[in-house]
Amino acid sequence: MDQNITFIGGGNMAQALISGMIARGLPATRITVSDPVPEIQELLKQQDINVTDNNAEAIADADVVVIAVKPQILAQVLSPLAEKLTNQLVISIVAGAPIQLYKSLLGGYDRIVRVMPNTPALVQSGAHGLYAPDYISQADRDVAAQVMATTGLTIWVDSEKKIDAVTAVSGSGPAYFFYLMEAMIQAGKNLGLDEQTASALTLQTALGAAQMAITSANTPAQLRRNVTSPNGTTQAAIETFDQYQVSQHIQAALAAAEKRSASLAVELAEKLNTK
Known part of the structure; x- marks a missing residue:
């Protein structure tokens, strides 16, 4: 350059x-x-x-x-x-x-x-x-x-x-992961870990999972299946996510973000054009 x-x-x-x-x-x-x-x-x-x-x-x-x-x-x-x-x-x-x-x-x-x-x-x-x-x-x-x-x-x-979709996925995306981290840290505390330990384990796990997903030839879905042993602890957690329709709620949340991104553009144009 x-x-x-x-x-x-x-x-x-x-x-x-x-x-x-x-x-x-x-x-x-x-x-x-x-x-x-x-x-x-x-x-x-x-x-x-x-x-x-x-x-x-x-x-x-x-x-x-x-x-x-x-x-x-x-x-x-x-x-x-x-x-x-x-x-x-x-x-x-x-x-x-x-x-x-x-x-x-x-x-x-x-x-x-x-x-x-x-x-x-x-x-x-x-x-x-x-x-x-x-x-x-x-x-x-x-x-x-x-x-x-x-x-x-x-x-x-x-x-x-599609910039509105990008906004929903990656523009706002870091906040979604921070939200999940918050929840995992609180869950760790609820289960008896001190905040420092719960935070360290959560953040390193997030980093490790992201690095695995980036470097692996497998999709995130396959990586999830790889660590979900039948009748194991991970399966118990995933079944609870499914029971509460977490995936569907995440998809609905991103759709709401995409819709809001589009409406913000309209509002900005209207606001600037009226000045």
């Missing part, structure tokens, strides 16, 4: 991507961040990153512009850039902001790739869903994938609607 990259917004996800790029060999001097928060500016300056609070100035020499701001300020951030963008690739990591909304706020500018990242990017273990309209070149797709791959897995989807 040899492009000049500008981030509009220097929060946690931007900082995670920046750390990944630098770790992959991109010189810090090729990265510019525009953010109004003095503490963020100082933190980034310490890494030899170019820092400003002027968005137009920040994108002037950029090849790639990553939009990493809160959805509610998207209009005030993008509208002044409508006449400033020339031929930069714009990568959006803003939740709930469809490409059509970007185009309307940017006066028709359409060299845009949309990404749904997730928070494990902060530990270089993200899972990112990407979408680009058909007219976006393969070269631009490759650049977008390279930017996101610095912090984890990149998966392309073939329709923007």
